[in-house]
Amino acid sequence: MNKINYYKKSIEEIKKLDYKPSLLLHSCCGPCVTYPLTFLYEHFDITIFYNNSNIYPESEYNLRLNELKEFVKNNYPDIKIIIPPYNNEEYNKFLKSFKEMPEGQERCFACYAKRMDEGFLYASENNFEYYTTTMTVSRQKNSQKLNEIGSLLEKKYKNVKYFYSDFKKKDGILIGSRIAKENNMYRQDYCGCIYSFNDKTNRR
Numbered sequence: 001m002n003k004i005n006y007y008k009k010s011i012e013e014i015k016k017l018d019y020k021p022s023l024l025l026h027s028c029c030g031p032c033v034t035y036p037l038t039f040l041y042e043h044f045d046i047t048i049f050y051n052n053s054n055i056y057p058e059s060e061y062n063l064r065l066n067e068l069k070e071f072v073k074n075n076y077p078d079i080k081i082i083i084p085p086y087n088n089e090e091y092n093k094f095l096k097s098f099k100e101m102p103e104g105q106e107r108c109f110a111c112y113a114k115r116m117d118e119g120f121l122y123a124s125e126n127n128f129e130y131y132t133t134t135m136t137v138s139r140q141k142n143s144q145k146l147n148e149i150g151s152l153l154e155k156k157y158k159n160v161k162y163f164y165s166d167f168k169k170k171d172g173i174l175i176g177s178r179i180a181k182e183n184n185m186y187r188q189d190y191c192g193c194i195y196s197f198n199d200k201t202n203r204r
């Protein structure tokens with residue numbers, strides 16, 4: 001199947017804007033938000049949504065959140081961060097049926113969709129004009145899949161537009177890493193859930 005150029009789509013959407021609409025930006029950690037904020041900040045009125053009950057253990061969830069808060073406070077003090085309740089136990093029940101699957105396949109697609117659906121719901125109930133996620137900046141995450149999910153969700157939540165993106169394009173990863181280094185940010189070595197945590201531990 002032909003891949004869609006979601007980077008091009010993001011530029012086309014930005015060109016259409018004649019004011020700064022509100023955007024709820026899902027972010028999973030500090031380093032992942034660095035490049036998307038440089039890309040989006042001047043075009044949107046951004047609120048960050050740290051919706052990541054997938055992250056195990058809780059100390060890691062807090063570590064990533066604190067890095068994100070510190071980065072935003074120092075670089076984008078006008079941006080607010082919304083933090084929905086953390087419930088990793090519940091999240092693990094959801095992921096359990098996918099536990100035998102390797103990273104990057106159905107388990108991850110379900111995980112993207114769950115967090116994005118929750119983000120869209122929040123955006124819809126709180127009258128945000130756009131929703132998107134920083135996850136397309138990650139080398140390990142499937143941008144085509146993320147955008148396909150976004151496309152389905154904007155049909156479900158009709159009052160919110162999905163901002164299509166491929167933040168890893170045009171040196172997004174490189175620029176993001178440089179900003180993370182300049183800000184002395186903690187950079188995790190596994191994706192987040194208990195399965196990726198165990199894989200990392202077994203690799204050692």
Ligand code: SF4
Nearest residue numbers: 108111191192193196
């Ligand atoms: S590896 Fe990452 S994307 Fe995949 S299920 Fe775990 S936390 Fe979710």
